[in-house]
Amino acid sequence: MTDSQASTTTSAASGTRVGTNPVAAAPVGARTAADVVTPEVIAQLTRGVVGSGRTANHSPFTGEKLADLPESAPEDVEAAFVRARAAQPAWAATPVRARAAVLLRFHDLVLQRQSEVLDLIQLETGKARLHAHEEVQAVAVSARHYGRRAVAYLKPKRHTGVVPTLTKVTELRQPRGVIGQIAPWNYPLELSVGDALPAFVSGNAVVMKPDTETALTALWARDLLIEAGLPAEVFQVVLGVGPVIGPEVVQRADYVSFTGSTTTGRDVALRAAARLVGVSLELGGKNPMLVLEDADVEKAAEGAVRACFSSAGQLCISIERLYVHASVADAFVERFAARTKAMRLGNSLAYGADMGSLVSGRQLETVTQHVAEAVEKGAVVVAGGAARPDIGPYFHEPTILDNVQEPMAVCTQETFGPVVSLYRFTDEDEAVTLANATPYGLNASIWTKDARRGHRIAARLRAGTVNINEGYAPAYGSVQSPMGGMKDSGLGRRHGSEGILKYTEAQTVAQQRLIPLAPAFGMDDEKYAAFMSRSLKAMKAFRLR
Numbered sequence: 263m264t265d266s267q268a269s270t271t272t273s274a275a276s277g278t279r280v281g282t283n284p285v286a287a288a289p290v291g292a293r294t295a296a297d298v299v300t301p302e303v304i305a306q307l308t309r310g311v312v313g314s315g316r317t318a319n320h321s322p323f324t325g326e327k328l329a330d331l332p333e334s335a336p337e338d339v340e341a342a343f344v345r346a347r348a349a350q351p352a353w354a355a356t357p358v359r360a361r362a363a364v365l366l367r368f369h370d371l372v373l374q375r376q377s378e379v380l381d382l383i384q385l386e387t388g389k390a391r392l393h394a395h396e397e398v399q400a401v402a403v404s405a406r407h408y409g410r411r412a413v414a415y416l417k418p419k420r421h422t423g424v425v426p427t428l429t430k431v432t433e434l435r436q437p438r439g440v441i442g443q444i445a446p447w448n449y450p451l452e453l454s455v456g457d458a459l460p461a462f463v464s465g466n467a468v469v470m471k472p473d474t475e476t477a478l479t480a481l482w483a484r485d486l487l488i489e490a491g492l493p494a495e496v497f498q499v500v501l502g503v504g505p506v507i508g509p510e511v512v513q514r515a516d517y518v519s520f521t522g523s524t525t526t527g528r529d530v531a532l533r534a535a536a537r538l539v540g541v542s543l544e545l546g547g548k549n550p551m552l553v554l555e556d557a558d559v560e561k562a563a564e565g566a567v568r569a570c571f572s573s574a575g576q577l578c579i580s581i582e583r584l585y586v587h588a589s590v591a592d593a594f595v596e597r598f599a600a601r602t603k604a605m606r607l608g609n610s611l612a613y614g615a616d617m618g619s620l621v622s623g624r625q626l627e628t629v630t631q632h633v634a635e636a637v638e639k640g641a642v643v644v645a646g647g648a649a650r651p652d653i654g655p656y657f658h659e660p661t662i663l664d665n666v667q668e669p670m671a672v673c674t675q676e677t678f679g680p681v682v683s684l685y686r687f688t689d690e691d692e693a694v695t696l697a698n699a700t701p702y703g704l705n706a707s708i709w710t711k712d713a714r715r716g717h718r719i720a721a722r723l724r725a726g727t728v729n730i731n732e733g734y735a736p737a738y739g740s741v742q743s744p745m746g747g748m749k750d751s752g753l754g755r756r757h758g759s760e761g762i763l764k765y766t767e768a769q770t771v772a773q774q775r776l777i778p779l780a781p782a783f784g785m786d787d788e789k790y791a792a793f794m795s796r797s798l799k800a801m802k803a804f805r806l807r
Protein backbone atom coordinates (compact mmCIF):
# COMPACT_ATOMS: atom_id res chain seq x y z
CA MET A 263 0.00 0.00 0.00
CA THR A 264 1.03 3.57 -0.52
CA ASP A 265 0.22 7.05 0.74
CA SER A 266 -2.48 7.32 -1.89
CA GLN A 267 -4.36 4.62 -0.05
CA ALA A 268 -4.30 6.63 3.15
CA SER A 269 -7.55 6.21 4.89
CA THR A 270 -9.62 8.18 7.29
CA THR A 271 -10.67 5.79 9.98
CA THR A 272 -13.39 5.41 12.51
CA SER A 273 -12.61 5.64 16.18
CA ALA A 274 -13.52 2.35 17.81
CA ALA A 275 -14.23 4.26 20.98
CA SER A 276 -16.31 7.23 19.90
CA GLY A 277 -17.68 6.28 16.53
CA THR A 278 -16.43 9.63 15.20
CA ARG A 279 -14.07 9.84 12.26
CA VAL A 280 -10.84 11.15 13.66
CA GLY A 281 -7.79 9.32 12.33
CA THR A 282 -5.87 10.27 9.23
CA ASN A 283 -2.79 8.11 9.57
CA PRO A 284 -1.63 6.92 6.20
CA VAL A 285 -0.17 3.51 5.61
CA ALA A 286 3.61 3.54 5.16
CA ALA A 287 4.74 4.96 1.87
CA ALA A 288 7.55 2.42 1.62
CA PRO A 289 6.83 -0.56 -0.59
CA VAL A 290 6.31 -3.79 1.29
CA GLY A 291 9.79 -5.23 1.83
CA ALA A 292 10.64 -8.02 -0.54
CA ARG A 293 11.53 -10.33 2.34
CA THR A 294 8.79 -12.18 4.17
CA ALA A 295 8.85 -13.99 7.51
CA ALA A 296 9.38 -17.28 5.67
CA ASP A 297 12.52 -15.90 4.01
CA VAL A 298 13.99 -14.75 7.30
CA VAL A 299 12.94 -17.43 9.79
CA THR A 300 13.86 -20.56 7.85
CA PRO A 301 14.04 -24.06 9.42
CA GLU A 302 17.86 -23.77 9.21
CA VAL A 303 17.84 -20.48 11.12
CA ILE A 304 15.57 -21.93 13.82
CA ALA A 305 17.77 -25.03 14.15
CA GLN A 306 20.93 -22.91 14.36
CA LEU A 307 19.57 -20.47 16.95
CA THR A 308 17.95 -23.02 19.25
CA ARG A 309 21.05 -25.24 19.47
CA GLY A 310 21.81 -25.91 23.11
CA VAL A 311 18.55 -24.44 24.43
CA VAL A 312 17.43 -26.68 27.25
CA GLY A 313 13.79 -27.62 26.80
CA SER A 314 11.89 -30.84 26.38
CA GLY A 315 8.52 -29.25 25.46
CA ARG A 316 7.50 -27.18 22.43
CA THR A 317 6.17 -23.65 22.22
CA ALA A 318 5.79 -21.18 19.36
CA ASN A 319 6.07 -17.50 18.63
CA HIS A 320 4.22 -15.31 16.15
CA SER A 321 4.64 -12.24 13.97
CA PRO A 322 2.54 -9.27 15.08
CA PHE A 323 2.62 -7.99 11.50
CA THR A 324 0.39 -10.81 10.31
CA GLY A 325 -0.37 -13.04 13.31
CA GLU A 326 1.32 -15.97 11.51
CA LYS A 327 3.49 -18.47 13.36
CA LEU A 328 7.19 -17.72 13.10
CA ALA A 329 8.86 -20.68 14.79
CA ASP A 330 8.40 -23.75 16.92
CA LEU A 331 10.69 -23.38 19.90
CA PRO A 332 11.82 -25.58 22.78
CA GLU A 333 9.89 -25.06 26.01
CA SER A 334 11.77 -25.53 29.26
CA ALA A 335 10.29 -27.36 32.22
CA PRO A 336 11.47 -26.67 35.80
CA GLU A 337 13.99 -29.55 35.56
CA ASP A 338 15.40 -28.00 32.39
CA VAL A 339 16.00 -24.76 34.31
CA GLU A 340 17.85 -26.77 36.94
CA ALA A 341 19.99 -28.39 34.21
CA ALA A 342 20.77 -24.98 32.72
CA PHE A 343 22.00 -23.71 36.09
CA VAL A 344 24.13 -26.81 36.62
CA ARG A 345 25.84 -26.26 33.27
CA ALA A 346 26.30 -22.54 33.83
CA ARG A 347 27.69 -23.09 37.34
CA ALA A 348 30.19 -25.64 36.09
CA ALA A 349 31.45 -23.29 33.37
CA GLN A 350 31.57 -20.05 35.37
CA PRO A 351 34.83 -20.47 37.37
CA ALA A 352 36.99 -20.90 34.24
CA TRP A 353 35.35 -17.85 32.68
CA ALA A 354 35.89 -15.84 35.88
CA ALA A 355 39.56 -16.88 35.82
CA THR A 356 39.93 -15.51 32.27
CA PRO A 357 41.66 -12.10 32.43
CA VAL A 358 39.28 -9.13 32.26
CA ARG A 359 41.05 -7.91 29.13
CA ALA A 360 40.26 -11.17 27.31
CA ARG A 361 36.64 -11.05 28.46
CA ALA A 362 36.38 -7.46 27.30
CA ALA A 363 37.81 -8.42 23.91
CA VAL A 364 34.80 -10.72 23.42
CA LEU A 365 32.49 -7.72 23.81
CA LEU A 366 34.48 -5.70 21.31
CA ARG A 367 34.34 -8.52 18.76
CA PHE A 368 30.61 -8.83 19.46
CA HIS A 369 30.27 -5.10 18.77
CA ASP A 370 31.85 -5.51 15.34
CA LEU A 371 29.74 -8.56 14.49
CA VAL A 372 26.50 -6.84 15.51
CA LEU A 373 27.23 -3.92 13.22
CA GLN A 374 28.34 -6.17 10.35
CA ARG A 375 25.26 -8.39 10.54
CA GLN A 376 22.66 -5.93 11.76
CA SER A 377 20.28 -6.47 8.85
CA GLU A 378 19.65 -10.02 10.13
CA VAL A 379 18.68 -8.88 13.58
CA LEU A 380 16.71 -5.89 12.31
CA ASP A 381 14.50 -8.34 10.44
CA LEU A 382 14.11 -10.55 13.51
CA ILE A 383 13.30 -7.66 15.85
CA GLN A 384 10.71 -6.34 13.43
CA LEU A 385 9.13 -9.74 12.82
CA GLU A 386 8.95 -10.59 16.52
CA THR A 387 7.87 -7.22 17.94
CA GLY A 388 6.14 -5.63 14.97
CA LYS A 389 8.04 -2.39 15.47
CA ALA A 390 9.13 -0.06 12.69
CA ARG A 391 12.65 -0.63 11.34
CA LEU A 392 13.73 2.79 12.61
CA HIS A 393 13.04 1.73 16.20
CA ALA A 394 14.60 -1.69 15.71
CA HIS A 395 17.67 0.15 14.47
CA GLU A 396 17.84 2.29 17.61
CA GLU A 397 17.94 -0.89 19.64
CA VAL A 398 20.81 -2.31 17.60
CA GLN A 399 22.72 0.96 18.00
CA ALA A 400 22.14 0.89 21.76
CA VAL A 401 23.52 -2.63 22.10
CA ALA A 402 26.55 -1.86 19.93
CA VAL A 403 27.35 1.24 21.98
CA SER A 404 26.95 -0.69 25.22
CA ALA A 405 29.27 -3.49 23.98
CA ARG A 406 31.86 -0.90 23.03
CA HIS A 407 31.53 0.96 26.30
CA TYR A 408 31.88 -2.07 28.56
CA GLY A 409 34.46 -3.63 26.23
CA ARG A 410 36.65 -0.57 26.58
CA ARG A 411 35.96 0.38 30.17
CA ALA A 412 35.61 -2.99 31.94
CA VAL A 413 39.25 -3.05 33.05
CA ALA A 414 38.87 0.36 34.69
CA TYR A 415 35.49 -0.46 36.27
CA LEU A 416 36.71 -3.76 37.72
CA LYS A 417 40.25 -2.76 38.66
CA PRO A 418 41.22 -3.61 42.27
CA LYS A 419 41.42 -0.51 44.47
CA ARG A 420 44.14 -0.04 47.08
CA HIS A 421 43.25 1.47 50.46
CA THR A 422 45.44 2.17 53.45
CA GLY A 423 44.67 0.73 56.85
CA VAL A 424 44.17 2.89 59.92
CA VAL A 425 47.86 2.41 60.68
CA PRO A 426 49.20 2.50 57.12
CA THR A 427 52.46 0.82 57.91
CA LEU A 428 50.71 -2.22 59.35
CA THR A 429 47.85 -3.00 56.96
CA LYS A 430 47.50 -3.10 53.19
CA VAL A 431 43.86 -3.20 52.07
CA THR A 432 42.64 -4.20 48.61
CA GLU A 433 39.06 -3.85 47.40
CA LEU A 434 38.22 -6.46 44.80
CA ARG A 435 35.19 -6.90 42.59
CA GLN A 436 34.26 -10.58 42.50
CA PRO A 437 31.66 -11.93 40.06
CA ARG A 438 28.47 -13.01 41.76
CA GLY A 439 28.37 -16.41 40.02
CA VAL A 440 25.33 -17.26 37.91
CA ILE A 441 23.02 -14.38 37.09
CA GLY A 442 19.34 -15.10 36.45
CA GLN A 443 18.14 -12.70 33.83
CA ILE A 444 14.47 -12.28 32.95
CA ALA A 445 13.65 -10.06 30.00
CA PRO A 446 10.50 -8.61 28.40
CA TRP A 447 9.48 -8.57 24.74
CA ASN A 448 9.49 -4.87 23.97
CA TYR A 449 13.26 -4.37 23.45
CA PRO A 450 14.24 -7.98 22.83
CA LEU A 451 17.88 -7.31 21.93
CA GLU A 452 18.76 -4.49 24.28
CA LEU A 453 17.01 -5.83 27.38
CA SER A 454 18.16 -9.41 26.92
CA VAL A 455 21.73 -9.82 25.65
CA GLY A 456 22.41 -6.07 25.80
CA ASP A 457 21.81 -6.08 29.55
CA ALA A 458 23.82 -9.28 30.01
CA LEU A 459 27.03 -7.84 28.52
CA PRO A 460 28.26 -6.22 31.77
CA ALA A 461 27.39 -9.44 33.63
CA PHE A 462 29.60 -11.49 31.32
CA VAL A 463 32.50 -9.08 31.26
CA SER A 464 32.61 -9.09 35.06
CA GLY A 465 33.07 -12.88 35.06
CA ASN A 466 29.57 -14.24 35.57
CA ALA A 467 27.62 -16.94 33.79
CA VAL A 468 24.03 -16.09 32.84
CA VAL A 469 20.86 -18.14 32.65
CA MET A 470 18.48 -16.02 30.63
CA LYS A 471 14.75 -16.26 30.22
CA PRO A 472 13.74 -14.02 27.34
CA ASP A 473 10.08 -13.62 26.48
CA THR A 474 9.12 -16.49 24.16
CA GLU A 475 7.41 -14.12 21.72
CA THR A 476 10.78 -12.47 21.02
CA ALA A 477 13.13 -15.35 21.75
CA LEU A 478 14.72 -15.57 18.29
CA THR A 479 16.23 -12.10 18.65
CA ALA A 480 17.84 -13.00 21.99
CA LEU A 481 19.03 -16.33 20.61
CA TRP A 482 20.54 -14.62 17.56
CA ALA A 483 22.57 -12.36 19.84
CA ARG A 484 23.63 -15.32 21.98
CA ASP A 485 24.90 -17.03 18.85
CA LEU A 486 26.90 -13.95 17.93
CA LEU A 487 28.42 -13.66 21.42
CA ILE A 488 29.57 -17.26 21.16
CA GLU A 489 31.04 -16.51 17.74
CA ALA A 490 32.82 -13.57 19.36
CA GLY A 491 34.48 -15.93 21.83
CA LEU A 492 32.13 -16.39 24.80
CA PRO A 493 32.24 -20.03 25.99
CA ALA A 494 28.83 -21.44 25.05
CA GLU A 495 28.17 -23.08 28.43
CA VAL A 496 28.52 -19.73 30.20
CA PHE A 497 25.35 -18.49 28.50
CA GLN A 498 22.28 -20.69 28.99
CA VAL A 499 18.83 -19.80 27.70
CA VAL A 500 15.55 -21.21 28.96
CA LEU A 501 12.20 -20.55 27.29
CA GLY A 502 8.69 -20.99 28.52
CA VAL A 503 5.74 -19.63 30.44
CA GLY A 504 6.83 -16.74 32.68
CA PRO A 505 4.94 -17.62 35.87
CA VAL A 506 6.09 -21.26 35.54
CA ILE A 507 9.81 -20.98 34.84
CA GLY A 508 10.49 -17.38 35.94
CA PRO A 509 10.31 -18.33 39.63
CA GLU A 510 12.56 -21.35 38.91
CA VAL A 511 15.21 -18.95 37.62
CA VAL A 512 14.85 -16.68 40.66
CA GLN A 513 15.04 -19.72 42.92
CA ARG A 514 18.52 -20.68 41.67
CA ALA A 515 20.26 -17.46 40.70
CA ASP A 516 23.03 -15.74 42.66
CA TYR A 517 21.59 -12.41 41.53
CA VAL A 518 18.48 -11.57 39.52
CA SER A 519 18.30 -8.97 36.78
CA PHE A 520 14.65 -8.44 35.94
CA THR A 521 12.99 -6.13 33.42
CA GLY A 522 9.22 -6.16 33.11
CA SER A 523 6.06 -5.04 34.81
CA THR A 524 5.89 -3.73 38.36
CA THR A 525 3.53 -6.54 39.38
CA THR A 526 5.92 -9.28 38.26
CA GLY A 527 8.92 -7.35 39.56
CA ARG A 528 7.42 -7.25 43.03
CA ASP A 529 6.93 -11.02 42.96
CA VAL A 530 10.52 -11.52 41.79
CA ALA A 531 11.81 -9.24 44.57
CA LEU A 532 9.90 -11.12 47.27
CA ARG A 533 11.25 -14.47 46.10
CA ALA A 534 14.79 -13.13 45.88
CA ALA A 535 14.50 -11.55 49.34
CA ALA A 536 13.53 -14.90 50.83
CA ARG A 537 16.82 -16.28 49.49
CA LEU A 538 18.84 -13.14 50.40
CA VAL A 539 20.06 -12.65 46.85
CA GLY A 540 20.26 -9.25 45.21
CA VAL A 541 17.98 -7.98 42.46
CA SER A 542 17.84 -5.19 39.99
CA LEU A 543 14.35 -4.34 38.82
CA GLU A 544 13.61 -2.23 35.75
CA LEU A 545 9.85 -1.79 35.86
CA GLY A 546 6.94 0.19 34.49
CA GLY A 547 6.26 3.90 34.19
CA LYS A 548 3.57 6.52 33.63
CA ASN A 549 5.96 9.15 32.42
CA PRO A 550 5.13 12.87 32.36
CA MET A 551 6.25 15.63 29.99
CA LEU A 552 5.98 19.29 31.04
CA VAL A 553 5.76 21.93 28.31
CA LEU A 554 6.34 25.27 30.05
CA GLU A 555 5.14 28.65 28.84
CA ASP A 556 8.63 29.53 27.53
CA ALA A 557 9.09 26.27 25.58
CA ASP A 558 9.95 26.10 21.90
CA VAL A 559 6.51 24.82 20.96
CA GLU A 560 7.51 23.53 17.53
CA LYS A 561 10.39 21.47 18.91
CA ALA A 562 8.30 20.28 21.86
CA ALA A 563 5.61 18.99 19.47
CA GLU A 564 8.25 17.20 17.41
CA GLY A 565 9.83 15.76 20.55
CA ALA A 566 6.46 14.64 21.89
CA VAL A 567 5.86 12.50 18.79
CA ARG A 568 9.15 10.65 19.40
CA ALA A 569 8.56 10.42 23.13
CA CYS A 570 4.98 9.14 22.95
CA PHE A 571 4.96 6.92 19.89
CA SER A 572 8.39 5.35 19.45
CA SER A 573 7.96 1.57 19.30
CA ALA A 574 4.20 2.25 19.33
CA GLY A 575 4.50 3.52 22.89
CA GLN A 576 5.64 0.08 24.09
CA LEU A 577 8.65 1.59 25.71
CA CYS A 578 9.15 1.86 29.46
CA ILE A 579 10.27 5.50 29.16
CA SER A 580 7.41 6.43 26.83
CA ILE A 581 5.55 9.64 27.69
CA GLU A 582 1.89 8.94 28.54
CA ARG A 583 1.00 12.20 30.37
CA LEU A 584 1.51 15.60 28.78
CA TYR A 585 1.18 18.72 30.96
CA VAL A 586 1.10 21.87 28.84
CA HIS A 587 1.02 25.45 30.11
CA ALA A 588 -2.38 26.93 29.25
CA SER A 589 -0.81 29.91 27.46
CA VAL A 590 0.84 27.65 24.82
CA ALA A 591 -1.56 24.73 24.90
CA ASP A 592 -3.51 25.55 21.75
CA ALA A 593 -0.39 26.19 19.68
CA PHE A 594 1.26 23.04 21.01
CA VAL A 595 -1.77 20.78 20.52
CA GLU A 596 -2.29 22.00 16.96
CA ARG A 597 1.31 21.17 15.99
CA PHE A 598 1.44 17.91 17.95
CA ALA A 599 -1.84 16.68 16.44
CA ALA A 600 -0.76 17.58 12.90
CA ARG A 601 2.50 15.65 13.28
CA THR A 602 0.72 12.69 14.85
CA LYS A 603 -1.87 12.46 12.10
CA ALA A 604 0.92 12.51 9.50
CA MET A 605 2.69 9.50 11.00
CA ARG A 606 2.95 6.58 8.60
CA LEU A 607 2.03 3.18 9.96
CA GLY A 608 3.62 0.23 8.24
CA ASN A 609 4.46 -3.44 8.36
CA SER A 610 7.32 -3.85 5.94
CA LEU A 611 10.89 -4.99 6.59
CA ALA A 612 12.10 -1.67 5.22
CA TYR A 613 12.53 1.88 6.43
CA GLY A 614 9.71 4.28 5.73
CA ALA A 615 7.19 3.68 8.49
CA ASP A 616 7.13 5.92 11.56
CA MET A 617 5.33 3.38 13.68
CA GLY A 618 4.66 -0.35 13.57
CA SER A 619 2.32 -2.71 15.32
CA LEU A 620 1.57 -3.52 18.93
CA VAL A 621 3.13 -6.80 19.95
CA SER A 622 0.01 -8.85 20.62
CA GLY A 623 -3.75 -9.03 20.90
CA ARG A 624 -3.35 -8.58 24.66
CA GLN A 625 -1.56 -5.23 24.19
CA LEU A 626 -4.12 -4.11 21.60
CA GLU A 627 -6.92 -4.99 24.01
CA THR A 628 -5.40 -2.85 26.78
CA VAL A 629 -4.98 0.08 24.40
CA THR A 630 -8.50 -0.11 22.95
CA GLN A 631 -10.01 -0.56 26.42
CA HIS A 632 -8.14 2.47 27.82
CA VAL A 633 -9.21 4.64 24.87
CA ALA A 634 -12.83 3.41 24.91
CA GLU A 635 -13.21 3.93 28.65
CA ALA A 636 -11.72 7.43 28.48
CA VAL A 637 -14.01 8.44 25.60
CA GLU A 638 -17.03 7.00 27.37
CA LYS A 639 -16.22 9.14 30.40
CA GLY A 640 -15.82 12.33 28.35
CA ALA A 641 -12.32 12.37 26.85
CA VAL A 642 -11.95 13.94 23.42
CA VAL A 643 -9.92 12.19 20.71
CA VAL A 644 -7.61 14.81 19.16
CA ALA A 645 -5.78 12.39 16.85
CA GLY A 646 -5.96 8.68 16.09
CA GLY A 647 -8.21 6.68 18.37
CA ALA A 648 -8.73 3.57 16.29
CA ALA A 649 -7.32 0.12 15.73
CA ARG A 650 -6.09 -0.51 12.18
CA PRO A 651 -6.80 -4.13 11.24
CA ASP A 652 -6.45 -3.09 7.61
CA ILE A 653 -2.67 -2.96 8.16
CA GLY A 654 -2.24 -5.86 10.57
CA PRO A 655 -4.12 -7.57 13.39
CA TYR A 656 -2.60 -5.52 16.25
CA PHE A 657 -2.09 -2.09 14.69
CA HIS A 658 -3.46 0.96 16.48
CA GLU A 659 -3.19 4.60 15.53
CA PRO A 660 -1.06 6.98 17.57
CA THR A 661 -3.66 8.62 19.77
CA ILE A 662 -3.94 11.92 21.63
CA LEU A 663 -6.69 12.30 24.24
CA ASP A 664 -7.83 15.63 25.66
CA ASN A 665 -10.23 16.42 28.49
CA VAL A 666 -8.90 13.51 30.48
CA GLN A 667 -9.58 13.16 34.19
CA GLU A 668 -9.62 10.58 36.91
CA PRO A 669 -10.93 7.93 37.38
CA MET A 670 -10.09 7.09 33.76
CA ALA A 671 -7.51 4.27 33.53
CA VAL A 672 -5.37 6.36 31.14
CA CYS A 673 -4.70 8.80 33.99
CA THR A 674 -3.05 6.35 36.34
CA GLN A 675 -2.37 2.97 34.72
CA GLU A 676 0.47 2.27 32.32
CA THR A 677 -1.15 1.82 28.88
CA PHE A 678 2.10 0.71 27.23
CA GLY A 679 0.79 1.72 23.84
CA PRO A 680 0.55 4.75 21.54
CA VAL A 681 -1.82 6.77 23.72
CA VAL A 682 -1.06 10.06 25.45
CA SER A 683 -3.30 12.25 27.61
CA LEU A 684 -3.23 16.05 27.59
CA TYR A 685 -3.59 18.24 30.67
CA ARG A 686 -3.31 22.02 31.00
CA PHE A 687 -1.68 23.84 33.91
CA THR A 688 -1.10 27.47 34.86
CA ASP A 689 1.43 27.23 37.65
CA GLU A 690 4.85 25.53 37.82
CA ASP A 691 4.26 24.11 41.31
CA GLU A 692 0.98 22.62 40.16
CA ALA A 693 2.72 20.97 37.19
CA VAL A 694 5.43 19.45 39.40
CA THR A 695 2.84 18.14 41.86
CA LEU A 696 0.79 16.58 39.05
CA ALA A 697 3.87 15.04 37.41
CA ASN A 698 4.88 13.44 40.71
CA ALA A 699 1.37 12.23 41.53
CA THR A 700 1.97 8.64 40.45
CA PRO A 701 3.47 5.57 42.09
CA TYR A 702 5.96 5.41 39.20
CA GLY A 703 9.19 7.36 38.74
CA LEU A 704 11.02 6.27 35.61
CA ASN A 705 11.34 9.07 33.08
CA ALA A 706 10.24 12.70 32.84
CA SER A 707 10.68 15.47 30.32
CA ILE A 708 10.73 19.26 30.63
CA TRP A 709 10.57 21.75 27.76
CA THR A 710 11.79 25.27 28.50
CA LYS A 711 14.22 27.74 26.95
CA ASP A 712 15.54 28.51 30.42
CA ALA A 713 18.09 25.78 31.19
CA ARG A 714 18.48 26.81 34.84
CA ARG A 715 14.76 26.58 35.33
CA GLY A 716 14.78 23.17 33.66
CA HIS A 717 17.44 21.90 36.08
CA ARG A 718 15.62 23.41 39.05
CA ILE A 719 12.41 21.59 38.12
CA ALA A 720 14.32 18.38 37.32
CA ALA A 721 15.58 18.29 40.90
CA ARG A 722 11.96 18.35 42.13
CA LEU A 723 10.79 15.49 39.92
CA ARG A 724 10.91 11.97 41.34
CA ALA A 725 12.12 10.23 38.19
CA GLY A 726 15.28 8.25 37.52
CA THR A 727 15.85 10.11 34.25
CA VAL A 728 14.83 13.67 33.42
CA ASN A 729 15.27 14.94 29.87
CA ILE A 730 15.35 18.69 29.30
CA ASN A 731 14.19 19.72 25.82
CA GLU A 732 14.01 16.07 24.83
CA GLY A 733 11.45 13.45 25.70
CA TYR A 734 12.99 10.34 24.43
CA ALA A 735 16.72 9.97 24.72
CA PRO A 736 17.59 6.63 23.15
CA ALA A 737 19.73 4.53 25.45
CA TYR A 738 22.84 4.93 23.34
CA GLY A 739 22.79 8.61 24.24
CA SER A 740 23.50 7.87 27.88
CA VAL A 741 25.38 4.62 28.22
CA GLN A 742 27.80 6.16 30.71
CA SER A 743 25.13 7.47 33.06
CA PRO A 744 22.83 5.32 35.17
CA MET A 745 19.30 4.63 33.98
CA GLY A 746 16.52 3.22 36.11
CA GLY A 747 13.47 3.97 38.15
CA MET A 748 12.51 5.55 41.44
CA LYS A 749 9.47 4.45 43.47
CA ASP A 750 7.49 1.61 41.81
CA SER A 751 9.57 1.90 38.65
CA GLY A 752 12.35 -0.19 40.07
CA LEU A 753 15.49 -0.79 42.03
CA GLY A 754 19.03 -0.44 40.75
CA ARG A 755 20.33 0.97 37.50
CA ARG A 756 21.64 -0.14 34.13
CA HIS A 757 24.48 1.62 32.25
CA GLY A 758 27.62 3.26 33.62
CA SER A 759 29.42 1.99 36.69
CA GLU A 760 26.21 0.94 38.46
CA GLY A 761 25.25 -1.16 35.45
CA ILE A 762 28.34 -3.33 35.83
CA LEU A 763 29.20 -3.21 39.53
CA LYS A 764 25.77 -4.63 40.41
CA TYR A 765 26.94 -7.90 38.85
CA THR A 766 29.86 -8.03 41.29
CA GLU A 767 30.33 -8.33 45.02
CA ALA A 768 32.82 -6.13 46.78
CA GLN A 769 35.44 -8.11 48.63
CA THR A 770 37.93 -6.50 50.97
CA VAL A 771 41.25 -8.26 51.49
CA ALA A 772 43.22 -6.78 54.39
CA GLN A 773 46.80 -7.97 54.59
CA GLN A 774 48.70 -7.48 57.85
CA ARG A 775 52.45 -6.94 57.61
CA LEU A 776 54.34 -9.68 59.35
CA ILE A 777 56.44 -7.45 61.58
CA PRO A 778 56.77 -8.11 65.30
CA LEU A 779 54.19 -6.07 67.19
CA ALA A 780 55.49 -3.78 69.89
CA PRO A 781 55.85 -5.75 73.08
CA ALA A 782 53.25 -3.77 75.04
CA PHE A 783 52.98 -6.43 77.66
CA GLY A 784 55.75 -6.38 80.13
CA MET A 785 56.76 -2.78 79.37
CA ASP A 786 57.33 -0.51 82.26
CA ASP A 787 54.98 2.47 82.57
CA GLU A 788 57.37 4.97 81.01
CA LYS A 789 58.06 2.88 77.91
CA TYR A 790 54.36 2.03 77.59
CA ALA A 791 53.38 5.76 77.64
CA ALA A 792 56.00 6.55 74.98
CA PHE A 793 54.75 3.66 72.84
CA MET A 794 51.13 4.84 73.10
CA SER A 795 52.11 8.39 72.30
CA ARG A 796 53.95 7.26 69.13
CA SER A 797 50.92 5.20 68.09
CA LEU A 798 48.58 8.14 68.65
CA LYS A 799 50.83 10.42 66.60
CA ALA A 800 50.77 7.88 63.79
CA MET A 801 47.00 7.73 64.01
CA LYS A 802 46.67 11.54 63.90
CA ALA A 803 49.04 11.80 60.96
CA PHE A 804 46.88 9.37 59.06
CA ARG A 805 44.41 11.09 56.84
CA LEU A 806 41.33 9.31 55.67
CA ARG A 807 41.24 9.26 51.93
Ligand SMILES: NC(=O)c1ccc[n+]([C@@H]2O[C@H](COP(=O)([O-])OP(=O)(O)OC[C@H]3O[C@@H](n4cnc5c(N)ncnc54)[C@H](O)[C@@H]3O)[C@@H](O)[C@H]2O)c1
Pocket residue numbers: 444445446447448449453471472473474502503504505506507508509521522523524525526527529530543544545546547577578676678704747751752
Ligand atom coordinates in the same frame (compact mmCIF):
# COMPACT_ATOMS: atom_id res chain seq x y z
N1 LIG B 1 12.20 -0.01 33.35
C1 LIG B 1 12.62 -0.59 32.24
O1 LIG B 1 13.77 -0.46 31.86
C2 LIG B 1 11.66 -1.39 31.40
C3 LIG B 1 12.03 -1.75 30.11
C4 LIG B 1 11.13 -2.47 29.33
C5 LIG B 1 9.89 -2.83 29.83
N2 LIG B 1 9.55 -2.47 31.09
C6 LIG B 1 8.22 -2.79 31.60
O2 LIG B 1 7.86 -4.12 31.24
C7 LIG B 1 6.46 -4.24 31.09
C8 LIG B 1 6.15 -4.92 29.78
O3 LIG B 1 6.78 -6.15 29.72
P1 LIG B 1 6.01 -7.53 29.98
O4 LIG B 1 4.57 -7.36 29.69
O5 LIG B 1 6.76 -8.57 29.26
O6 LIG B 1 6.21 -7.69 31.55
P2 LIG B 1 5.98 -9.00 32.42
O7 LIG B 1 6.28 -8.62 33.82
O8 LIG B 1 4.67 -9.61 32.12
O9 LIG B 1 7.06 -10.04 31.87
C9 LIG B 1 8.45 -9.77 31.91
C10 LIG B 1 9.21 -11.09 31.92
O10 LIG B 1 8.92 -11.76 33.14
C11 LIG B 1 8.46 -13.09 32.88
N3 LIG B 1 7.55 -13.48 33.96
C12 LIG B 1 6.21 -13.45 33.96
N4 LIG B 1 5.74 -13.85 35.16
C13 LIG B 1 6.82 -14.12 35.92
C14 LIG B 1 7.00 -14.54 37.27
N5 LIG B 1 5.96 -14.79 38.07
N6 LIG B 1 8.26 -14.68 37.74
C15 LIG B 1 9.32 -14.41 36.95
N7 LIG B 1 9.21 -14.01 35.68
C16 LIG B 1 7.98 -13.87 35.15
C17 LIG B 1 7.84 -12.98 31.50
O11 LIG B 1 7.74 -14.24 30.89
C18 LIG B 1 8.81 -12.04 30.80
O12 LIG B 1 9.94 -12.74 30.36
C19 LIG B 1 5.93 -2.81 31.13
O13 LIG B 1 5.39 -2.58 32.41
C20 LIG B 1 7.18 -1.97 30.92
O14 LIG B 1 7.10 -0.67 31.45
C21 LIG B 1 10.41 -1.76 31.88
